[in-house]
Amino acid sequence: MTRRATVTGVGVVAPGATGTKAFWDMLSSGRTATRGITLFDPAGFRSRIAAECDFDPGTVLTPEQTSRMDRYVQFGVAAAQEALAEAGLGVDEELSWRTAVSMGSAVGGTTQLEAEYVEASAGGAAWTIDHRKVSRDLFRVFSPAPLAGEVAESVGARGAVHTVSTGCTSGLDAIGYGLRLIEEGKADVVIAGGAESPVSPITVACFDAIRATSTRNDDPVHASRPFDLTRDGFVLGEGAAVLVLEEAGHARRRGARARCRVSGFATRGNAYHMTGLTREGLEMAEAIDQALWHARVDPSDVDYVNAHGSGTQQNDRHETAAVKRALGAHAHDTLVSSIKSMVGHSLGAIGAIELAACVLAMDHSVVPPTANLEVPDPDCDLDYVPVRAREARLRNILSVGSGFGGFQSAVVLTPGEHTP
Amino acid sequence: MTRRTVITGMGVIAPSGTGVDAFWRSALEGRRSLGRLSRYPCDGYPLTVAGEVRDYDPADDIDSRITVQTDRFTQFALAAADFALKDAELRPDELPAYSFGAVTASAAGGVEFGQREIERLWSRGPAHVGPYQSIAWFYAASTGQLSIRHGLKGPCGVLVADESGGLDAIAHAARDIRYGTTAMLVGGAEAPFAPFSMACQYGHGLLSSAQEPDHAYLPFSTGARGFVPAEGGAMLVLEELEEQEARPVTSRTTTARPQVSVAGHGTTHTGALRHEESAEGLTKAILAALDEAECAPGDIGVVFADGLGVPVADRAEAAALREVFGSALDSVPVTVPKTGYGRAYAGAAALDVTLAALTLRHGLVPPTPYADGTHLGVDLVTGAPRSTSAGAALVLARGLSGGNSALVLRTVPA
Amino acid sequence: MSASTALSHETLAEVISRCAGATTDAATLRTARPTFAELGVDSLGLLGIVAELEQVLGIPLGADAEQSTSPDELLGTANALLRSAA
Numbered sequence: 001m002t003r004r005a006t007v008t009g010v011g012v013v014a015p016g017a018t019g020t021k022a023f024w025d026m027l028s029s030g031r032t033a034t035r036g037i038t039l040f041d042p043a044g045f046r047s048r049i050a051a052e053c054d055f056d057p058g059t060v061l062t063p064e065q066t067s068r069m070d071r072y073v074q075f076g077v078a079a080a081q082e083a084l085a086e087a088g089l090g091v092d093e094e095l096s097w098r099t100a101v102s103m104g105s106a107v108g109g110t111t112q113l114e115a116e117y118v119e120a121s122a123g124g125a126a127w128t129i130d131h132r133k134v135s136r137d138l139f140r141v142f143s144p145a146p147l148a149g150e151v152a153e154s155v156g157a158r159g160a161v162h163t164v165s166t167g168c169t170s171g172l173d174a175i176g177y178g179l180r181l182i183e184e185g186k187a188d189v190v191i192a193g194g195a196e197s198p199v200s201p202i203t204v205a206c207f208d209a210i211r212a213t214s215t216r217n218d219d220p221v222h223a224s225r226p227f228d229l230t231r232d233g234f235v236l237g238e239g240a241a242v243l244v245l246e247e248a249g250h251a252r253r254r255g256a257r258a259r260c261r262v263s264g265f266a267t268r269g270n271a272y273h274m275t276g277l278t279r280e281g282l283e284m285a286e287a288i289d290q291a292l293w294h295a296r297v298d299p300s301d302v303d304y305v306n307a308h309g310s311g312t313q314q315n316d317r318h319e320t321a322a323v324k325r326a327l328g329a330h331a332h333d334t335l336v337s338s339i340k341s342m343v344g345h346s347l348g349a350i351g352a353i354e355l356a357a358c359v360l361a362m363d364h365s366v367v368p369p370t371a372n373l374e375v376p377d378p379d380c381d382l383d384y385v386p387v388r389a390r391e392a393r394l395r396n397i398l399s400v401g402s403g404f405g406g407f408q409s410a411v412v413l414t415p416g417e418h419t420p
Numbered sequence: 421m422t423r424r425t426v427i428t429g430m431g432v433i434a435p436s437g438t439g440v441d442a443f444w445r446s447a448l449e450g451r452r453s454l455g456r457l458s459r460y461p462c463d464g465y466p467l468t469v470a471g472e473v474r475d476y477d478p479a480d481d482i483d484s485r486i487t488v489q490t491d492r493f494t495q496f497a498l499a500a501a502d503f504a505l506k507d508a509e510l511r512p513d514e515l516p517a518y519s520f521g522a523v524t525a526s527a528a529g530g531v532e533f534g535q536r537e538i539e540r541l542w543s544r545g546p547a548h549v550g551p552y553q554s555i556a557w558f559y560a561a562s563t564g565q566l567s568i569r570h571g572l573k574g575p576c577g578v579l580v581a582d583e584s585g586g587l588d589a590i591a592h593a594a595r596d597i598r599y600g601t602t603a604m605l606v607g608g609a610e611a612p613f614a615p616f617s618m619a620c621q622y623g624h625g626l627l628s629s630a631q632e633p634d635h636a637y638l639p640f641s642t643g644a645r646g647f648v649p650a651e652g653g654a655m656l657v658l659e660e661l662e663e664q665e666a667r668p669v670t671s672r673t674t675t676a677r678p679q680v681s682v683a684g685h686g687t688t689h690t691g692a693l694r695h696e697e698s699a700e701g702l703t704k705a706i707l708a709a710l711d712e713a714e715c716a717p718g719d720i721g722v723v724f725a726d727g728l729g730v731p732v733a734d735r736a737e738a739a740a741l742r743e744v745f746g747s748a749l750d751s752v753p754v755t756v757p758k759t760g761y762g763r764a765y766a767g768a769a770a771l772d773v774t775l776a777a778l779t780l781r782h783g784l785v786p787p788t789p790y791a792d793g794t795h796l797g798v799d800l801v802t803g804a805p806r807s808t809s810a811g812a813a814l815v816l817a818r819g820l821s822g823g824n825s826a827l828v829l830r831t832v833p834a
Numbered sequence: 835m836s837a838s839t840a841l842s843h844e845t846l847a848e849v850i851s852r853c854a855g856a857t858t859d860a861a862t863l864r865t866a867r868p869t870f871a872e873l874g875v876d877s878l879g880l881l882g883i884v885a886e887l888e889q890v891l892g893i894p895l896g897a898d899a900e901q902s903t904s905p906d907e908l909l910g911t912a913n914a915l916l917r918s919a920a
Contacts (some may be wrong), residue, residue: 045546092829124542128615136623143527144580145821152689161689202538205549269576271569274555312664405564407576488855584851
């Protein structure tokens with residue numbers, strides 16, 4: 001008997017929008033949330049743009065939770081609570097052991113670690129730092145493992161609890177792993193997603209150093225330009241998204257609405273370069289092939305590809321080549337878009353935020369646009385849904401991601417069992 | 421037909437020895453490898469006793485173009501993986517593309533590299549941060565570099581996790597094999613000894629404050645006073661049993677028998693630092709692992725315990741074992757060999773699994789170095805190694821963030 | 835702000851070895867004239883070399899330097915900039 005994973009709840013904390021309703025309003029209107037960095041003074045940095053969340057933890061978390069949790073953990077817990085509330089799921093004693101958590105984050109508590117480091121090293125003056133100036137609770141931040149742990153505690157999950165950190169594919173991979181936990185019978189419910197708050201000096205500096213981020217500092221709202229000929233790098237973002245994955249029979253028995261299914265997942269390494277991508281995109285194409293095979297979806301039945309679309313020159317070419325290789329001639333008929341044009345690139349969270357967008361797109365039969373796509377790039381010749389959202393019948397959706405380390409991931413969404 | 425996973429190669433870099441043979445010999449003799457922390461001046465810090473890798477520098481075996489772009493934790497993983505592939509007599513290019521992947525677990529990431537670059541940022545300015553910071557300090561660095569070094573285009577995974585996550589990573593790789601991958605490199609390696617990284621950890625109060633190695637890490641004892649952290653780790657080559665038996669190997673002379681399979685895994689979460697509640701969580705994890713391995717408790721011939729070295733946590737672990745095994749626990753040898761070299765975070769579990777596999781192969785249970793009195797009702801192996809005819813081993817690990825994991829290894833009938 | 839002397843093969847070789855880990859020396863750079871690809875220096879390695887040279891020489895080298903295909907080309911770019919800055 002095949003066990004299937006349905007999506008029964010979604011929660012989002014995104015730049016420019018907290019909560020799924022505001023998030024969808026923003027995406028469907030094509031509004032961008034990129035702006036000049038306000039979380040620290042970016043003077044002296046090459047890229048001074050980010051997509052930041054205006055998140056007030058007081059609206060969803062207790063003061064004790066707020067003070068204990070790093071910013072990215074707050075995002076993750078808030079998204080999980082929204083998703084669980086929407087799913088209408090009460091996690092009792094028995095279900096707690098059958099409820100798993102799989103959360104992705106690429107850089108974890110870097111922001112808080114950096115702030116404490118600066119204090120304890122007198123601004124980088126001493127290698128042997130003064131440990132008495134470090135807060136006693138910093139062990140909770142040291143490794144990102146507490147992301148999944150805190151989400152588990154907030155929802156009462158006591159099953160398998162994992163934090164996944166495959167760089168920029170973390171969010172997709174965490175949800176893919178959640179799918180497998182359900183398929184293999186290791187869990188009946190998985191709280192799966194990603195969270196990140198990387199907007200700190202060291203993270204901005206390290207992307208500066210490799211020329212990966214946009215320097216359109218005088219025009220931040222138009223800085224993230226996936227697939228546009230004038231693109232000049234990605235815009236760093238932050239946020240979180242969580243899907244409640246639930247075994248289909250479990251959801252049906254309690255009368256929950258299955259919005260769609262997470263039905264396929266695959267990840268591959270390009271074994272090529274830590275940051276460089278090939279022109280051909282063979283490994284991403286292979287990940288797409290395998291994810292579609294897992295989902296039993298024919299490539300010609302993919303209605304929408306939610307692209308990684310980071311807005312670097314090499315990524316958008318690589319990805320276009322990969323999608324064409326995997327979908328063949330159908331690549332030109334399907335719709336492709338990148339919401340990073342609006343919410344930036346939040347590293348380990350973005351894969352989950354993008355999948356949340358895909359669930360909402362399926363709900364609304366609307367494809368969110370690629371904002372700022374004004375000047376076509378001859379190397380990127382698919383239909384990227386420029387600027388304006390488009391209505392479309394969406395049955396099978398593919399979401400892809402690509403990250404440092406050479407990782408290429410793909411997740412497939414298909415309609416829920418009761419959808420006509 | 422169920423796809424089964426066997427361990428075909430092991431590579432180790434531990435404070436007690438480099439390479440699986442040296443590591444095994446030192447485990448059997450109960451070598452005491454803890455010492456005064458030397459990687460940075462530790463005077464005035466709460467932690468002075470540690471397990472350090474001193475007689476081997478992974479950078480000696482890695483191209484300088486790679487060492488400049490990697491932290492020590494990745495260098496450990498790369499060197500350990502080289503040993504493991506050699507042990508398995510497996511050249512990755514012998515396998516079809518996409519059929520060989522990698523999974524690593526890490527709690528600390530590239531902390532030494534990271535501290536150096538963040539120091540440059542704050543003391544000299546953003547332009548002084550080097551291009552390799554972006555790929556050296558993040559947790560995925562080791563898996564990415566392994567994939568590139570060996571052309572591994574199969575599934576690539578990374579768990580950030582403390583001790584329990586090391587076992588979870590091995591289970592994850594076995595799952596990749598069940599889902600169709602032929603072979604996986606999996607394990608964990610850590611290099612946590614940078615001043616700021618360690619300063620982050622003093623607050624939980626579980627690091628041993630002992631000044632002398634002899635009294636620093638004594639789990640299941642009234643003298644327990646916390647644990648001693650370590651660097652290093654292990655990488656394993658896992659392969660699908662039947663595909664492995666069918667693969668042409670240049671020379672089968674070293675193919676070890678009996679084969680050892682990764683047979684079952686269970687994991688639960690009972691909250692950060694809630695040691696008492698870990699008893700119930702660990703019990704459920706063990707039962708799930710036994711269930712998946714199709715093992716009865718009576719089939720387990722040896723337990724590699726978590727052995728945190730914190731009295732309340734040790735009692736919880738003993739209670740979990742008693743709950744699962746009942747009175748039969750009295751005849752199950754329990755060991756904590758890592759007392760000899762320390763807990764290497766996510767690397768600790770991979771080291772334990774290596775020793776557990778060797779125990780099943782050689783019929784000898786390595787002892788718990790430094791251990792002396794009180795054992796909280798478990799039959800702790802101390803002094804000399806103990807002979808065993810065990811056909812299955814149970815490995816336990818708990819994480820400070822709340823994970824309780826159990827892995828069952830079994831010999832495969834010839 | 836300007837540097838008083840030209841960038842030498844010796845300095846360049848030292849920076850290449852230190853920042854990118856590639857084994858080379860001034861004589862090799864002068865005679866064999868290897869490309870960065872032949873030295874095994876990738877795009878990130880080159881970015882590190884250029885950033886370090888900017889610190890050593892005290893002038894920005896610009897995007898052209900970051901696209902150099904060989905140490906020879908980088909040396910030429912750097913010395914042309916040094917001459918015009920002098």
